[in-house]
Amino acid sequence: MHPAPSVILFTSFSGLGFGLLFWLGIGFPGVTGWVAFVFFAIAYALAVGGLLASTFHLGRPERAIKAFTQWRTSWLSREGWCAVTTLLVMALYGAGVVFLDQRWTALGLIGAILSLGTVFTTSMIYAQLKTVPRWRLPLTPVLFQACAISGGALLAGQTAFATWLLVAAGAIQIAYWITGDWAFRESGSTLATATGLGRTGRVRAFEPPHTGTNYLLREFAYVVARKHSQRLRLIGLILFAALPVVLLTLPFSHGWAALAVLSHIIGLLCVRWLFFAEAEHVVGLYYGKR
Amino acid sequence: MTSLPTSTERKLGLVIDLDTCVGCHACVISCKGWNTENYGAPLSDQNPYGADPSGTFLNRVHSYEVQPAQGAAQLIHFPKSCLHCEDAPCVTVCPTGASYKRTEDGIVLVNESDCIGCGLCAWACPYGARELDADEGVMKKCTLCVDRIYNENLPEEDREPACVRTCPAGARHFGDFADPESNVSQLVAERDGFDLMPEQGTKPVNKYLPPRPKDQLDGEIDVLAPLLVPVAENPTGFFAWLDKTLDRL
Numbered sequence: 001m002h003p004a005p006s007v008i009l010f011t012s013f014s015g016l017g018f019g020l021l022f023w024l025g026i027g028f029p030g031v032t033g034w035v036a037f038v039f040f041a042i043a044y045a046l047a048v049g050g051l052l053a054s055t056f057h058l059g060r061p062e063r064a065i066k067a068f069t070q071w072r073t074s075w076l077s078r079e080g081w082c083a084v085t086t087l088l089v090m091a092l093y094g095a096g097v098v099f100l101d102q103r104w105t106a107l108g109l110i111g112a113i114l115s116l117g118t119v120f121t122t123s124m125i126y127a128q129l130k131t132v133p134r135w136r137l138p139l140t141p142v143l144f145q146a147c148a149i150s151g152g153a154l155l156a157g158q159t160a161f162a163t164w165l166l167v168a169a170g171a172i173q174i175a176y177w178i179t180g181d182w183a184f185r186e187s188g189s190t191l192a193t194a195t196g197l198g199r200t201g202r203v204r205a206f207e208p209p210h211t212g213t214n215y216l217l218r219e220f221a222y223v224v225a226r227k228h229s230q231r232l233r234l235i236g237l238i239l240f241a242a243l244p245v246v247l248l249t250l251p252f253s254h255g256w257a258a259l260a261v262l263s264h265i266i267g268l269l270c271v272r273w274l275f276f277a278e279a280e281h282v283v284g285l286y287y288g289k290r
Numbered sequence: 291m292t293s294l295p296t297s298t299e300r301k302l303g304l305v306i307d308l309d310t311c312v313g314c315h316a317c318v319i320s321c322k323g324w325n326t327e328n329y330g331a332p333l334s335d336q337n338p339y340g341a342d343p344s345g346t347f348l349n350r351v352h353s354y355e356v357q358p359a360q361g362a363a364q365l366i367h368f369p370k371s372c373l374h375c376e377d378a379p380c381v382t383v384c385p386t387g388a389s390y391k392r393t394e395d396g397i398v399l400v401n402e403s404d405c406i407g408c409g410l411c412a413w414a415c416p417y418g419a420r421e422l423d424a425d426e427g428v429m430k431k432c433t434l435c436v437d438r439i440y441n442e443n444l445p446e447e448d449r450e451p452a453c454v455r456t457c458p459a460g461a462r463h464f465g466d467f468a469d470p471e472s473n474v475s476q477l478v479a480e481r482d483g484f485d486l487m488p489e490q491g492t493k494p495v496n497k498y499l500p501p502r503p504k505d506q507l508d509g510e511i512d513v514l515a516p517l518l519v520p521v522a523e524n525p526t527g528f529f530a531w532l533d534k535t536l537d538r539l
Contacts, residue, residue, distance in 0.1 A: 057409070063406045125410070128383070129414055131413065194487050200356045201357045201358035202356065204354065213342070
């Protein structure tokens, strides 16, 4: 799949933002006043910034409001509702914490659950697609939750939690890659089933429909060299989990913590780029690309 | 609403005969022509006369080589457009309700004024039947020429999809799959018509007819054939002289 920057930024930053809102909702850190304001401002900048980035890949962003209508069937629509509801609930909760020195625990918990719900609906946009076997795995929503909760813990300054959660997120990421590498073969889709010509003999793509490229090839037939993808996986994993874990176990300093956050964000962007770039769409079969 | 209808009164669709298609791409051109000039946004081209031309098409013809276990390889031309699936995954993923499947005839359509161009329906389609138009920013797909098949301003013989009307080989057939007596249902039954990627669970309405096995030229062709062997082992007369002269040159 084409790794569009808007979608990578959207899933990464809104995931981090809602992850941070989850921790703020359950009262970790239990800050109030101006300190809380800064935490909420960062969370909203990430969550809203990510959501805005997602509109950049729309062909007709001026009609985006219509995406709220089909929540009965569409995960994208459900994501819109979840995100807006979470942001409203957490704004109310945040206002209590920041301005009134009041912690409405129940409201915070509802907001925390909604935050994770939003991340779940984001992940289901991808996990629902039968056409992309690498995404249609139970581990896809697990991976998105792990990224959000661990990244949120890191941003919330919950060092003890963050260390273990980052280790877990790294392990889930590795498990996702291993399962994902088998997913396309296990889906059973081949050029033979795609053309139905398998019953006649061995099928080979002879000539594409056009000499030039097209929307389908640009959108679905992105191929990363295996050599590079292995290297990027290693780099991504080190920056996403390993380095932050090492930095967090060092004696605490704000410098190390800031570096851990920076490393985690770059690593997250790297593994999220791979999430898209490595995903194979079955339509590539028709072009002999799989 | 992007919920799928539980059943449709009719199931309009195409049968594509892979045995008959000659790969002339006339269906591609007539589709582009009709759908650029009629319903909805035109099918735009980007840089059409430049070094890297690209454009929106609702119907594309691939070509595949098939090597049977025995005999010569076959070249199969393979037209592909929207299959108007009964369980269309492109419809249910749509966040705006722009994509829908009609209850009266099962045609899958896009209401372009509701489409936000998110592209998720194209991601959900295993067949590459939907293309986001680069100029309009909305999703384009085969409409089964909904503006021809019911159009009483057209002569009766033109009330079928442009691709079917134009096919010079008669490789494309249009009809109602809900009626077991229809031309398309009969063809599918007679010729063992099949679905593309049945494992995706989309239940396509359009069906493909397999290429027929080719004749095998083995053994004696005709009892008279040996009498037609043109080689003379021991030429005499004029041919003997010609043979010698040519050897000498």
